[in-house]
Amino acid sequence: MAEGRKSLASDEPPAAEHAVVELQDVGVDLKAAREAPANRSSSSFMPKPKVPMHLAFNDVCCYVPAMFQIPGFVSTVKKVAEACASRVSGKREVAPERQILHSITGVVNPGEVVAIMGPSGSGKTTFVSLLAGRNHARHTGEILYNDQHKPTDKAFKRQLGYVSQEDVLFEGLTVFETLYYTAVLRLPRAMTDKDKRERVSIILEVLGIAHVKDSIVGGIRVGRRGISGGEKKRVAVGQELLYNPSVILLDEPTSGLDSTTALNLIHTLHTLAQVGNRTIVTTIHQPSSRIYQMLDKLLLMGQGHLLFYGDASAATDYFATIGYTMPYGMNPADYFLDVASGWSGEAKDCGKLVVRDPQLKVLLGALAANPHRRPGDDLGHTMKNPKESEEEKLQGASYVTQMYVICVRSMKDRRFERFSVDALGTVFFMAVLCGILWWQKGVGANLATVTGASDVAALLFFLISFLSFNLLFTSIFTFPNEKTMLLKEREAGVYPISAFFFGRTMADIPLDTLIPVTVTTIIYVMTGLKPTVEAFLLTMMVVLITCFTAGSLGLLIGAAFLNLKRAQSVATILMLTIMLTGGFFVRD
Ligand SMILES: Nc1ncnc2c1ncn2[C@@H]1O[C@H](COP(=O)(O)OP(=O)(O)O)[C@@H](O)[C@H]1O
Numbered sequence: 001m002a003e004g005r006k007s008l009a010s011d012e013p014p015a016a017e018h019a020v021v022e023l024q025d026v027g028v029d030l031k032a033a034r035e036a037p038a039n040r041s042s043s044s045f046m047p048k049p050k051v052p053m054h055l056a057f058n059d060v061c062c063y064v065p066a067m068f069q070i071p072g073f074v075s076t077v078k079k080v081a082e083a084c085a086s087r088v089s090g091k092r093e094v095a096p097e098r099q100i101l102h103s104i105t106g107v108v109n110p111g112e113v114v115a116i117m118g119p120s121g122s123g124k125t126t127f128v129s130l131l132a133g134r135n136h137a138r139h140t141g142e143i144l145y146n147d148q149h150k151p152t153d154k155a156f157k158r159q160l161g162y163v164s165q166e167d168v169l170f171e172g173l174t175v176f177e178t179l180y181y182t183a184v185l186r187l188p189r190a191m192t193d194k195d196k197r198e199r200v201s202i203i204l205e206v207l208g209i210a211h212v213k214d215s216i217v218g219g220i221r222v223g224r225r226g227i228s229g230g231e232k233k234r235v236a237v238g239q240e241l242l243y244n245p246s247v248i249l250l251d252e253p254t255s256g257l258d259s260t261t262a263l264n265l266i267h268t269l270h271t272l273a274q275v276g277n278r279t280i281v282t283t284i285h286q287p288s289s290r291i292y293q294m295l296d297k298l299l300l301m302g303q304g305h306l307l308f309y310g311d312a313s314a315a316t317d318y319f320a321t322i323g324y325t326m327p328y329g330m331n332p333a334d335y336f337l338d339v340a341s342g343w344s345g346e347a348k349d350c351g352k353l354v355v356r357d358p359q360l361k362v363l364l365g366a367l368a369a370n371p372h373r374r375p376g377d378d379l380g381h382t383m384k385n386p387k388e389s390e391e392e393k394l395q396g397a398s399y400v401t402q403m404y405v406i407c408v409r410s411m412k413d414r415r416f417e418r419f420s421v422d423a424l425g426t427v428f429f430m431a432v433l434c435g436i437l438w439w440q441k442g443v444g445a446n447l448a449t450v451t452g453a454s455d456v457a458a459l460l461f462f463l464i465s466f467l468s469f470n471l472l473f474t475s476i477f478t479f480p481n482e483k484t485m486l487l488k489e490r491e492a493g494v495y496p497i498s499a500f501f502f503g504r505t506m507a508d509i510p511l512d513t514l515i516p517v518t519v520t521t522i523i524y525v526m527t528g529l530k531p532t533v534e535a536f537l538l539t540m541m542v543v544l545i546t547c548f549t550a551g552s553l554g555l556l557i558g559a560a561f562l563n564l565k566r567a568q569s570v571a572t573i574l575m576l577t578i579m580l581t582g583g584f585f586v587r588d
Pocket residue numbers: 064065100118119120121122123124125126127137
């Protein structure tokens with residue numbers, strides 16, 4: 001155990017073998033793991049998924065609009081006008097489409113890792129996201145898990161692990177917090193908190209990120225450097241492993257990693273597939289030759305066409321039979337990417353890389369004349385498990401827990417921004433400045449004169465507009481910032497949108513109340529406004545109601561535009577309009 005810990009504590013990525021050791025003991029239940037703490041490292045486990053999944057995709061085609069339409073008023077009017085015109089003329093006009101996937105067919109058995117390779121733009125992301133039910137582009141063909149589940153079924157989608165190309169993580173949370181909150185949200189509510197923490201630590205060790213568990217994820221938004229890119233990727237993979245899915249789909253998990261780390265990750269995926277009988281599909285961009293040797297199944301794509309699907313070791317021979325012989329000593333992965341890009345691999349063709357379509361036609365013709373048969377594809381498969389429907393009923397966290405977790409998580413995520421010296425400093429500096437400028441201007445005697453009274457009116461106006469401006473502009477960021485995370489978790493059906501809304505709003509209430517209360521108190525005392533409890537409470541109430549209204553307005557604008565620049569301009573215009581017509585400047 002000591003040795004295991006030592007290797008984890010070091011900065012190096014863990015040896016691939018480590019993951020094997022961790023996973024060898026699958027099947028040991030949680031209790032046993034806890035009862036033998038001395039042997040934790042070696043008896044750690046990843047429980048086997050309950051139902052092995054057989055994935056079959058048949059004749060999958062995908063289409064996207066051929067022209068990008070800028071969303072907005074003009075294009076909407078144009079669309080409506082076109083629809084009306086086609087209705088009047090009786091002709092249905094079909095918007096031009098571009099086909100980006102062409103009849104992709106194949107099966108993936110449990111325990112297999114399928115690597116999807118292809119040049120960029122060949123449709124890897126589109127295909128994997130279709131398999132995960134995360135792509136809403138028009139598509140035809142059939143994608144079925146165990147002959148019965150479509151990835152778009154809501155209940156089933158929850159069981160599909162999907163790691164997207166971009167890391168969607170909370171930058172202000174630590175690695176442990178990130179995984180722990182996901183565990184609370186996604187693991188069955190019947191599981192105890194201790195077991196969930198246990199599961200998180202197992203995942204941390206399996207993925208070799210236990211040594212950074214207390215570091216923050218970090219990023220541009222929080223303005224701090226945190227864990228490295230490879231570690232982020234592993235955190236993202238960990239989030240999906242937590243709830244132990246039978247199917248894991250990954251989009252370029254190795255991009256941006258050095259080849260050793262990438263190799264480790266692929267190795268871990270292999271172990272997970274073999275030991276846990278999981279079905280794993282991952283896209284890989286430019287694998288090193290060592291990674292290529294480790295792949296067992298390869299799905300090669302070129303411009304949306306399936307060029308090869310079968311044992312990776314058989315690919316070289318197969319392409320040789322159709323006239324694409326790999327030059328000696330080349331990395332097969334590089335060669336296949338060249339072939340898929342439309343380059344025949346001949347040295348004399350080096351300058352012809354741009355000639356894509358004719359080359360692809362030649363290649364597709366050769367493929368059609370001599371198709372590759374993947375052994376095992378025709379095997380019957382009956383993986384149906386009668387208990388499956390019961391498994392599906394396993395529920396995640398209760399509604400209240402969901403709200404609570406979302407609230408705490410977002411408070412923690414934004415601790416660096418909201419409690420930063422500049423954010424709080426600005427507010428209190430302005431409060432003290434106001435106090436000094438209007439020093440004791442609110443005492444009774446002053447109010448008797450017209451100038452004195454207008455001084456106090458100006459002070460109250462400034463107090464309210466400053467605080468509500470401040471709140472409006474902080475709350476604009478609430479939804480746009482968490483949009484990607486919200487979309488990701490909503491796609492996985494982790495919580496209903498209302499839980500997110502209430503949880504997220506609750507997270508802001510303490511600070512949104514505390515700042516106006518403190519600022520008002522400072523200004524109230526320094527300017528010597530009416531010293532009665534009644535007057536003070538009344539002022540406070542007006543300030544708070546105005547602030548909450550401004551905050552809600554900010555949330556609304558942020559949610560409506562989801563684009564920070566536009567939201568900010570709209571908010572400024574709206575606030576200035578309200579200020580102008582509020583009765584202080586324009587009186588009529
Ligand atoms: N929603 C979409 N709208 C328009 N074009 C799309 C859309 N999704 C994918 N594409 C196009 O489909 C092709 C394949 O994209 P993608 O699957 O992202 O490729 P890869 O992941 O292999 O790099 C690209 O040419 C891309 O421009």
